Amino acid sequence: MFRTHTCGELRISDVNKQITLSGWVQRSRKMGGMTFIDLRDRYGITQLVFNEEINAELCERANKLGREFVIQVTGTVNERFSKNANIPTGDVEIIVNTLNVLNTALTPPFTIEDNTDGGDDIRMKYRYLDLRRNAVRSNLELRHKMTIEVRKYLDSLGFIEVETPVLIGSTPEGARDFVVPSRMNPGQFYALPQSPQTLKQLLMVSGFDRYFQIAKCFRDEDLRADRQPEFTQIDCEMSFVEQEDIINTFEGMAKHLFKTLRGVELAEPFQRMSWSDAMKYYGSDKPDLRFGMKFVELMDIMKGYGFSVFDNAAYIGGICAEGAATYTRKQLDALTEFVKRPQIGAKGLVYARIEADGTVKSSVDKFYTQAVLQQMKEAFGAKPGDLILILSGDDIMKTRKQLNELRLEMGSQLGLRDKNKFTCLWVVDFPMFEWSEEEGRLMAMHHPFTHPKEEDIPLLDTDPAAVRADAYDMVVNGVEVGGGSIRIHDAKLQAKMFEILGFTPEKAEAQFGFLMNAFKYGAPPHGGLAYGLDRWVSLFAGLDSIRDCIAFPKNNSGRDVMLDAPSAIDQSQLDELNLIVEMKENSN
């Protein structure tokens, strides 16, 4: 037997017991004739003691142990003279009798400590060592606990977890598919699912009533911090429900997770906001409501006074940063630089301080009287000491998005985005379609199976761009943690939707015929939602990137640098698949 206890288990009540432990050498130190070793496993750290006077040979062997050696010891539990209140085993130590080296270890390329000296690249290459760090492992432990709580909640409500296939058909609508050549069906390809969307809808047609799955999803997109080529969804679908039923069910799940995993009781119903209000007041479909700074539109107040930037703008809007009138010229210049960065793209920034006496001191004082500036101040409800920041532009939506970036930056600068405070929001009434410049056609904002709002259905024929959908997103602290919709369950309406999206009937049939056909055999009204598991874990763990809650993540080039994947494959594999690789001139 390799151990009688783990390294996190022994307490003062175990004193004098003969025990066996196995684990890794965390650190070692000599003091007088004694050698102390911290032995580590997943469960904790226990101090081992070797006494030169009692057993010189054993102590000498202990002195030769390197960091991360794997050892097994037997010994007696002893009460520590100087206790360590920081760890649960801190009252005891082990007087070692026998030492068995189970495996040696090279010196790790970075220190296995909470604050490691290893950079991102080296930690990813040696991910198996990085995962030894408490800070990383605890994220994965949280992930494990979250899936337990998710399943507990959904099972209690009668949801059935159903595994849907990973090898399905390719559907060009949406993001880019990963494809898998089929050997048995030469020249044909499977695709990996971007989500189990159509399959879960088929399960509703099957009468499964309440389905869920913690499902791997795949998108071949260019990557960034919160995206991975494979990610995990808590995918859910319900029959005989309206939007309100789904929102209640999954708001309940969110509250259950907050309570069980973060100890946060969220008693009130979550706020709700229409998509158009979210865009109008926050310039984002996922506003961070941990702080205010709601947008105020100033077109009525500030146009027509000869300031051509504003006079020619389609949109003038601003935010009021409480107490930020202390911002120096240098800080304001930095904010101006911030909004002018190419990825934000504003032309400039207008600011106004509210002085102690209530007067307004702005960067555009030469164009506006104090009376107009006071009107502006009133519009914001600004107080002495506040700072007003204003952007303007030709394109209303673009300018709002710029103002959103400024608002988030100010929230961060003013310390208003506390990772331990959580503000949850449902964004509802999304538009059904959005115009794609690239494709030159309307695209489904959620997906082509989303149900239009009943009252907007007539607009499908006359003004499809104005149609709103029964679609909803949950946003926590400015992160979209999930979303869903009521689905179309009527074959004719689904066919019409494909038509508006520019599918020929043949293309719709080829790609989604199975679904439209299924709808002809008695499809119930249904709808659902998917939560992003990676995002929820990141949010609860306070991580900046979903990568840190994934055991073996990929880098921005989609590579697993530890496995060195992807890689070239054998010619025989290509031959069996009837494939030839032909590199383009400019690729690589």
Added chain:
Amino acid sequence: MFRTHTCGELRISDVNKQITLSGWVQRSRKMGGMTFIDLRDRYGITQLVFNEEINAELCERANKLGREFVIQVTGTVNERFSKNANIPTGDVEIIVNTLNVLNTALTPPFTIEDNTDGGDDIRMKYRYLDLRRNAVRSNLELRHKMTIEVRKYLDSLGFIEVETPVLIGSTPEGARDFVVPSRMNPGQFYALPQSPQTLKQLLMVSGFDRYFQIAKCFRDEDLRADRQPEFTQIDCEMSFVEQEDIINTFEGMAKHLFKTLRGVELAEPFQRMSWSDAMKYYGSDKPDLRFGMKFVELMDIMKGYGFSVFDNAAYIGGICAEGAATYTRKQLDALTEFVKRPQIGAKGLVYARIEADGTVKSSVDKFYTQAVLQQMKEAFGAKPGDLILILSGDDIMKTRKQLNELRLEMGSQLGLRDKNKFTCLWVVDFPMFEWSEEEGRLMAMHHPFTHPKEEDIPLLDTDPAAVRADAYDMVVNGVEVGGGSIRIHDAKLQAKMFEILGFTPEKAEAQFGFLMNAFKYGAPPHGGLAYGLDRWVSLFAGLDSIRDCIAFPKNNSGRDVMLDAPSAIDQSQLDELNLIVEMKENSN
């Protein structure tokens, strides 16, 4: 709100309540001036009543409802005059006030009943209708319950579920990989995991100590009834353990599943049998021990009497079928035909009946005296009324496998393979290697990471084919439901293993360098096991094929006939992946 109750919920205590139900029309019948409709959902069936005299218009609309229409009704719960004791809602019926057709339905291509009239092909094409059948849905409900119990058991023992990636590197050792071309890394491919084997070992190097995952695995193999291109493993790994620890842990899981899902208490420890005994006595590494018919070898008894078939055979062995002396000549001829089928390949069958007076009457009486035949009878411990069946051949293993097929066939014919009786067995001490005729080299019988038995390690240099492994399979009713091994945790031993398997150091490095490298940084002793989820569900549900416990299975050509996948993809997709499809002359 679509419903106040489900169709499985109402009882006599609900009489007089106003309720709303939604569901599918299961069947409809007219009696006198009344129309009765069975309304179905996942939870049950409730009888609806429409009375022509009370509401002629409503009743007429009810009469027009077709099978599988989706409807919503409101009405009053009423006590039934003639109760139906077969269903939990059988005491009540609903006197309907309002009827709302939520969706119409074409006539299904087969009946949605427990015993359907639909053949396999049509049911697969319309799998979403097939899944409406209780018989199919209940398999998936069992699957859901099994994953709950698996997780409950493992979580209680401190196992952490960790998701490992689906896009990994290709490793030609083992079965054929499915590969995924990478757009961002032109000319390179990911592979889908055949199992998370190396990744779970890395998690042990990371100190995760106890890992599990209910993981999708992928093998591009030719298919048969108990194989699918994607299947699901309950994948587990533990550190600081010996074989005995793992066997105890997962025998405990098996007992937990039997108890919670089948109500079967398995008090005794499972039987254990060495691989060599399993082959010797049952001709199989997964013997079905629900019945006896242990092989008896007859070389010593039956050679040298001038029967050239036996005299020239390397192996002569038989089974004793209790009470089967009643087999007619026709039945015996059919058994002879059975063993001569090409997929079994025996040359012929020798049989011997034990008569009521104890004499033996055999098909080879002209070669053997009654004294020799009595000796043979004694070897089997056969009694009057028994039938002895004997095969012989040049190749010991091949003949044993033929005899295994005969034994299983006799078990079936004699009704000894009751699906509600479960006999569990650990097969242990597998050989480390097996000779591959195809490859002309030793192959790992389990996989290259399996630890040889400590006492057999010296044989690695002298007689590798004789080396046994710390490997074990669990077999229930002749089905291998899982298996595993203690792994190598020493980089040098792992390198040696690759050498014996014919890997050049370069090839070993290219394919498994990450693992051998990881072993240099303090790998703990570890081992694990994987259970086949599909097989466990099939076993518990009494299914002949794992297909019936998979929501959307593929056929023997790896096709999903419902989705019509795989399929051709767009040229633009191929271009982005730098791929050209070139069909071979003889393909398709």
